[in-house]
Amino acid sequence: MADGPARIEGYAIVSEDGMLANSAGVMPDSLKFEADQTFFADGLDHCDAVVHGRHSHEQQPHSPQRKRITLTHAVAALGPDPGNEKGVLWNPAGARLDQVWTALGIEGGTLGVIGGTDAFGMFLVHYNVFYLTRAPGVTLPGGRPVFPEVPRLTPEQVMTQHGLAQQEERTLDAAKGLIVHVWRRG
């Protein structure tokens, strides 16, 4: 993406059936693990901005310091976020990502994509890396999927179809069987 971020990273924790929230649109405690939250926070600390849908937010100690792009249809294109001086509101139907990046005053750098479903889906052809943590033994029938194509396809099938390949696994919490799967392009 010319003049936009040099690197795009995705971060998600999902159930065994590929859901990031339950059928009520709420992320349940069964998807919350200290080791994953530490991994996620450390990753975002290396990003120059985060992007997410209007119903998502990482709720971390460093969140107020981050440049933030909130997806919403409430603006036609791009505008300031009235609730956050470091934030912008973005409707991709009216403005390109490189325009958002310029508005935030960033050159090159890394964008962290943190969900939900549509945000994760939007960047599938652009991720340099996607960190997919699996919550062992958790299923969320009828929940909100990590990508729009889930559950017709598994998250792994979706990423493979978009040119990503699993290149690494990192154990985050051995006692809990918590593993992050690292998918990279090329």
Ligand SMILES: NC(=O)c1ccc[n+]([C@@H]2O[C@H](COP(=O)([O-])OP(=O)(O)OC[C@H]3O[C@@H](n4cnc5c(N)ncnc54)[C@H](OP(=O)(O)O)[C@@H]3O)[C@@H](O)[C@H]2O)c1
């Ligand atoms: N497990 C995980 O890793 C993870 C990650 C992220 C979120 N979550 C959880 O997932 C739940 C929310 O996810 P969600 O998918 O339901 O909602 P979401 O993506 O956070 O928010 C959806 C809203 O974002 C805006 N939006 C999304 N795509 C857009 C587009 N292309 N153009 C314009 N606006 C767009 C719309 O806002 P408007 O209505 O204002 O137009 C839409 O209603 C929460 O419980 C959250 O905690 C979990």
